[in-house]
Amino acid sequence: MLLTLFGAAVLADVISSHPPDKASGLPYARPSSEHWLGTDDLGRDLWAQLVHGARLTLAVGLVAAISATIIGTMVALIAGWRGGWVDAVLMRIVDLTLSIPFLVLILVLASYFGRGAIVTTVLLVGVLWARPARLLRSQVLKLREFGHVIAADAMGASHPRILVRHVLHRLVPLLLSQFVRAAAVAVLVQSGVAFLGLGDPDRVSWGTTLFFANNGSAVLTDAWLWWIVPPGVALTLLIVGLAFIGLVFEEIADPGITSHGWRPAVRRVLEDAEDVPRDPSLALDIRNFSVDYDMTRVVRGVDLAVTRGRVFGLVGESGSGKSSLALGVLGLLPTGGRVIGGAAFLDDVDLRRLGRVRLSKMRGRELAVIPQAAMSLLDPTMTILRQVQESTELTADKRTAKTRATEMLERVGIPRNRHGSFPHELSGGQRQRVVIAMAVANQPKLLIADEPTTGLDVITQQEILALLEELRVELSLDILIISHDLPLIAAVADDISIMYAGQVIESGATAEVLATPRHPYTRLLVAAMPSLDGPPRAAEPIPGDAPDPSERTNGCSFAPRCPSAEPRCSETAPTLEPSPNQGSQPRAVACHVTDDSVVEVRIR
Amino acid sequence: MTPAVNFTDVQVSYGGRRRRARVDALTDINLEIASGERVAVVGRSGAGKSTIAKLACGLTQPTSGSVRVFGTEMADTSRAELRRLRHRMHLIFQDPYQSLHPGLRVGEIVNEPIAIARGPRASGTHVFDALSRVGLTPAEQFAHRSPATLSGGQRQRVAIARALVAQPELILADEPTSMLDASLRATIANMLLELQAEGHAALIFITHDLALARQVADRIVVLSEGRIVEDRPTEDLLSEPEHPETRKLLAAARHEPKETST
Secondary structure, eight states: OHHHHHHHHHTHHHHOOSOTTSBOSOTTOOOOSSSTTOBOTTOBBHHHHHHHHHHHHHHHHHHHHHHHHHHHHHHHHHHHHHOHHHHHHHHHHHHHHHHSOHHHHHHHHHHHHOSOHHHHHHHHHHHHTHHHHHHHHHHHHHHHTSHHHHHHHHTTOOHHHIIIIIIIHHHHHHHHHHHHHHHHHHHHHHHHHIIIIISOTTSOOHHHHHHHHHHTTGGGSTTHHHHTHHHHHHHHHHHHHHHHHHHHHHHHHSTTSSOOOOOOOOOOOOOOGGGSOOOTTEEEEEEEEEEEETTEEEEEEEEEEEETTSEEEEEOOTTSSHHHHHHHHHTOOOTTEEEEEEEEEETTEEGGGSOHHHHHHHBTTTEEEEOTTGGGSSOTTSOHHHHHHHHHTTTSOHHHHHHHHHHHHHHTTOOGGGTTOOGGGSOHHHHHHHHHHHHHTTOOSEEEEESTTTTSOHHHHHHHHHHHHHHHHHTTOEEEEEESOHHHHHHHOSEEEEEETTEEEEEEEHHHHHHSOOSHHHHHHHHHSOOSSSSOOOOOOOOSOOOOTTSOOSSOTTGGGOTTOOGGGGTSOOOOEEEOOSSSSOEEEOOHHHHHHHHHHHHO | OOOSEEEEEEEEEESOSSTTTOEEEEEEEEEEEOTTOEEEEEOOTTSSHHHHHHHHTTSSOOSEEEEEETTEEGGGOOHHHHHHHHTTEEEEOSOTTTSSOTTSOHHHHHHHHHHHHHOTTOOOTHHHHHHHHTTOOSHHHHHTSOGGGSOHHHHHHHHHHHHHHHOOSEEEEESTTTTSOHHHHHHHHHHHHHHHHHTTOEEEEEESOHHHHHHHOSEEEEEETTEEEEEEEHHHHHHSOOSHHHHHHHHHHHTOOOOOOO
């Protein structure tokens, strides 16, 4: 669409045989094969005016937008990078420019300086640069703190190099969207000014055509149909087209602004998991649970059982599917994620079959969640008391809710004089305490905590874990704790499941699994745990990388990295099978090789 | 021989000129790190660990006291001199998702130290070399990938490959493994040690985890509230911690397993 408009402007001489500014026919002629859009009051060809007018309109728009964007970017880079007084002065100028009612200014100045296209362009640049300058400058400020920018600085890169390669490079999508926006404004203003009769009357543009149409009383005759409508439509198409391109660039600059969550239809497969008899000693019973992410299977038939009164730890490296499993169970998968099959029983209710409304009612009541990185997701504009109160209000009236929120905050160790604080005034550990207070505010039965201590230092980690343990006893909570940190899970969990590439590969009582790990992956993980006791030893990393979830093979997903892999391991995938146990908790391992050796031990 | 890094009576304060609004990030820091030495700086968050790294590469200036790197006083250096100094050191960050330029290919990122030091055209086969050495093979293939397609562990290895190309005499690693899984931690720690041994470089490893510090450092400096409270050889410090803060960190890092009723 835009290409057509630009094409028309460039090829104006070729596609219109009449000069746009000289009479070539009778005045007020209707459209004919000679004059495609008829003629105006002086007998000038309107089709020629339209295509020639596109030239000036587009040229002014483009030149103004390009210059404004370049100036704006320079100002942004200088202000954002230098900071200090340079920034302060430049930004005051930007504020001033932005606060001027620029249409009025242009009208006044245009009538003062004359009507030429160049004057209009210069005036447009004078007002249009400020918006991109302000927006880009805030981005520069943000980028300045980014790791790769600091890294380049710390490697001794020169400032121009950093600015061009590391800062400007990342501003490009935003820059383009700002440019497109500026072009749209420039075209509109230029046409508006010309329409008001302040344009250059000797040169054709859409605005002047409209101006003459207005003066030539086109509206009074049916000439408006070919006199006013075509330039109007062209102008509208141009603005809509530019706005659309701008949106696309904005989407690239900041995905999510206009994300609609489009997802391809996936056929749901529901297994008959309900037919299996239910074990009343289980707080949460997850069966054969599978989750897809953008058509890739990230959780593959996971079974997991949280026994009442015991802490359950789910361990796996990032990308192993542990968080997707939890989010799937909770019905909180982000766009692109989808539960494909399985069941998750909380008491006798299958969370999967509840439906969205009832499930969300359950969350925050029977079922509490500490989401990943929750402490950085607290609302910065609300006091912490107010945020905890949002939770307690789910089950109590306002006054009781406030009292309860106060009690909860004190219970998690935030003294009363800090309850009016905002999240940014608290340390990471304190923020995590607030999150915990919100989670357990309504005395839930089950708490799912996803990486509750990641990002905290070891001492704070211990304090948070101790708090969770106290609350567990006090409120008789059942806890499912998810982490990448095996030593941490080892310290707090009674039972453990280890996930690798979307599957549980070993599970059982924590003490047993750590003392006699049976899956090679578990063995290597335990060996990689750093130790503070005994003679110093080198850490033993696991060679290779976890497989890409989109490149699944038929065999065991750990086989390529496994020191004890056999040919059959890359042919068929092992399933999670019961394995001999010592205590009350069942053990299970998914490994061809270990199965055999354990069975041998049992026979002997 | 001049030490790689020398801090004398360093004090760093943030925020206003008014005494009451001022926050002391570091107080009375005296620290000397010889080339070839591996030192872990340990402490909880807010103890001032990262400020030490920032001082050493001149991203922060001390409020008072002197910071000398390779014998050069950081406060007096010109921008050009500072850039030359920085070619001799390398910084590795905590967050692998932020420390790599998302718009560049892995190969370009790894080549950056050379491009910076010798001009934009300079490059060589050592990019592939470095990528293979950190286990990103086939290197030719990884060099053309964008960081967005890599996992956290792979990104951190790209950062190490970049450091290998830089051949630094001083390595500053700011919690480079705290976002990684146990086995990846060991991988990255081992690679850092290899990098350090190769150039006989000084290593400053910043962490809150004493267990990890034990793996990489032969000397541990414990920071508490901006002050050095203990500075001793690793095994001495771990077997006989003197300061209460050290004991606290040690107990926390030990993760004493919970009594279980199996």
